[in-house]
Amino acid sequence: MTSDSTSHVGSAQTAAHIAQVERYAAHNYHPLPVVLSHGEGAWVTDVDGKRYLDCLAGYSALNFGHGHPRLLARAHDQLSRLTLTSRAFHNDQLGPFSQALAELTGKDMVLPMNTGAEAVETALKVSRRWGYRVKGVPEDQANIIVMEGNFHGRTTTIISFSDDKVARDEYGPYTPGFRTVTYGDVESLRQAVDEFTVAVLLEPIQGEGGVVIPPEGYLRAVRQICDEAGVLMLADEIQSGLARTGRTFACEHEDVVPDIYVMGKALGGGLYPVSAIATNREILEVITPGSHGSTFGGNPLAAAIGHEVVTMLSEGEFQARATELGSLLSELLTPLVRTGHGNGLSGIRVRGLWAGLDIEPGGPSGREVSERLMRRGVLAKDTHGSTIRIAPPLVITADEVGMLVDAVADALERP
Ligand SMILES: *Cc1c(COP(=O)(O)O)cnc(C)c1O
Numbered sequence: 001m002t003s004d005s006t007s008h009v010g011s012a013q014t015a016a017h018i019a020q021v022e023r024y025a026a027h028n029y030h031p032l033p034v035v036l037s038h039g040e041g042a043w044v045t046d047v048d049g050k051r052y053l054d055c056l057a058g059y060s061a062l063n064f065g066h067g068h069p070r071l072l073a074r075a076h077d078q079l080s081r082l083t084l085t086s087r088a089f090h091n092d093q094l095g096p097f098s099q100a101l102a103e104l105t106g107k108d109m110v111l112p113m114n115t116g117a118e119a120v121e122t123a124l125k126v127s128r129r130w131g132y133r134v135k136g137v138p139e140d141q142a143n144i145i146v147m148e149g150n151f152h153g154r155t156t157t158i159i160s161f162s163d164d165k166v167a168r169d170e171y172g173p174y175t176p177g178f179r180t181v182t183y184g185d186v187e188s189l190r191q192a193v194d195e196f197t198v199a200v201l202l203e204p205i206q207g208e209g210g211v212v213i214p215p216e217g218y219l220r221a222v223r224q225i226c227d228e229a230g231v232l233m234l235a236d237e238i239q240s241g242l243a244r245t246g247r248t249f250a251c252e253h254e255d256v257v258p259d260i261y262v263m264g265k266a267l268g269g270g271l272y273p274v275s276a277i278a279t280n281r282e283i284l285e286v287i288t289p290g291s292h293g294s295t296f297g298g299n300p301l302a303a304a305i306g307h308e309v310v311t312m313l314s315e316g317e318f319q320a321r322a323t324e325l326g327s328l329l330s331e332l333l334t335p336l337v338r339t340g341h342g343n344g345l346s347g348i349r350v351r352g353l354w355a356g357l358d359i360e361p362g363g364p365s366g367r368e369v370s371e372r373l374m375r376r377g378v379l380a381k382d383t384h385g386s387t388i389r390i391a392p393p394l395v396i397t398a399d400e401v402g403m404l405v406d407a408v409a410d411a412l413e414r415p
Pocket of ligand 1: 059115116117118151153154203208237238239264
């Protein structure tokens with residue numbers, strides 16, 4: 001078979017898959033036209049056998065890469081023993097997982113859920129209840145402060161405080177009780193806090209916002225404002241946490257410890273949805289039997305996989321890789337920051353193996369650059385029109401980081 005006929009057959013197969021998904025599945029995404037069937041480490045393969053470097057890593061759900069042998073072994077073992085009990089009964093995996101995750105976070109206790117949005121909802125519910133029972137806020141008067149440009153998930157309450165019109169429009173009436181302040185602006189937060197404020201919810205780095213890193217000292221200032229006002233600091237580390245930025249949690253870059261860690265994505269190792277909050281006993285004890293829960297949250301398969309993830313994180317190897325390869329990524333990307341040539345970046349933001357690349361005005365759109373990268377064997381996705389987000393699995397090698405940057409440089413120049 002010539003390479004020509006291979007690519008012809010391939011195109012037809014890819015087109016058929018895409019037509020089928022468009023015919024039978026809701027159009028709530030606009031994927032790149034690639035149909036993947038295999039993954040291993042930092043690489044994925046499409047139905048035609050073409051390989052791509054995965055530089056999105058499931059929005060950081062795949063920090064350990066596709067099919068990490070330790071995670072697969074643990075999952076296979078647990079799959080054949082016990083997968084679901086509901087929380088009506090105990091299972092032998094939840095205790096060890098909970099203890100390991102509490103120890104990793106330095107908190108007393110955890111509450112396991114499945115998706116990120118559910119963990120955020122859990123943090124919001126715990127905060128409101130803590131406000132009424134512990135802080136003494138009058139019933140139904142609690143407010144929670146959130147950030148402009150936030151992304152915390154897709155539930156009705158969470159989109160109620162999103163400022164992304166596409167995510168929010170025509171889903172009202174919206175859940176009240178949220179106030180939005182400018183991300184990174186300490187004064188804006190200080191002014192918004194009042195005696196009925198129970199929590200401040202923020203991403204230590206805004207992922208969907210385009211890897212937006214707040215000014216140095218901001219997280220410490222948020223911590224201080226929360227301490228002074230008796231307000232809970234909720235860190236949504238669903239995308240920024242679990243080694244992505246070179247630390248277990250992005251808050252550690254400012255030596256800040258939030259009251260509640262919100263975790264998801266990589267907690268399930270890319271195999272399974274696993275999320276959780278971690279906090280101290282005096283906060284979590286407001287949750288009583290029946291007042292919150294989930295059929296699947298804390299199930300033995302999730303707990304076994306989550307426990308292996310926590311063990312891997314406690315060894316520090318992935319954090320070290322993210323730091324080391326992240327500085328290489330930053331160094332290699334820096335020469336691409338140049339304006340006025342029509343083929344550069346107007347700015348980059350890099351923290352660990354996580355980068356937001358702003359395409360210079362007048363250059364190709366983010367979507368166009370993503371498609372060009374795809375043709376060069378690199379998968380990444382645009383956000384907000386002209387930003388490309390780079391978040392490869394942390395198992396990527398130094399050579400592969402070089403390939404990735406070469407592909408970006410080339411894709412900025414020509415189709
Ligand atoms: C992805 C994400 C969520 C939502 O997680 P889901 O598993 O998609 O519900 C929440 N917060 C942040 C910061 C995220 O990146």
